[in-house]
Amino acid sequence: MQVLKTETPNINDRIExxxxxxxxxxxxxxxxxxxxxxxxxxxxxxxxKVKCKERSHTVHVTMKNLQKILPSTDFYRVHKSYIIRLDKIEKVFPKHVEIDDTNIPISRNNKQELLSLIPWVK
Known part of the structure; x- marks a missing residue:
């Protein structure tokens, strides 16, 4: 009797x-x-509350744990209660950003770093 060996994909293949x-x-x-x-x-x-264009999802997870798994090239924590997707920013005001007609506050400590992450002409 011959046993067929099946290969299980390694973790990197599954992540990809x-x-x-x-x-x-x-x-x-x-x-x-x-x-x-x-x-x-x-x-x-x-x-x-994970806000997507078509709907929102309420999930039980801490901000810190969620921030660890989100790619820092795409997401930025602008306030203790908000993480935003950088390419969804429509407008930047002195104290908040606008995404899909929603005003999201920016903490004073995070404003300069946020401005350095987005391409803008001075």
Whole structure:
């Protein structure tokens, strides 16, 4: 009897397969959310509202843990309660940014770094 050996993909192959998405506990299910759809994330203690263009998802995760898995090239924490997707910014004001007609506050400490991350002509 001959045994067929099947290869299981290594962890790097599996990560690459899901690149561009995160999986979050939404209610009683684990849901895949493409990163490009996320506009911003608002914190409510240990719960986060992940705002996408078409809908919002409320998930039980800390801001710190969520910030660790999001790519820092695309997302920036502008305030203790907000992480934004940089390419979704429509306008920058002295104390807030606008994303999809929503005003999101910028902390004084984060404003200069935010301005250095976006391409703008001075």
């Amino acid at each position: 397969q899901f690149e561009g998405s995160i999986f979050l506990n939404v209610g009683k299910q684990i849901q895949r959310i493409p990163l490009k759809r996320i506009e911003y994330i608002k914190g409510y203690g240990d719960y986060m």
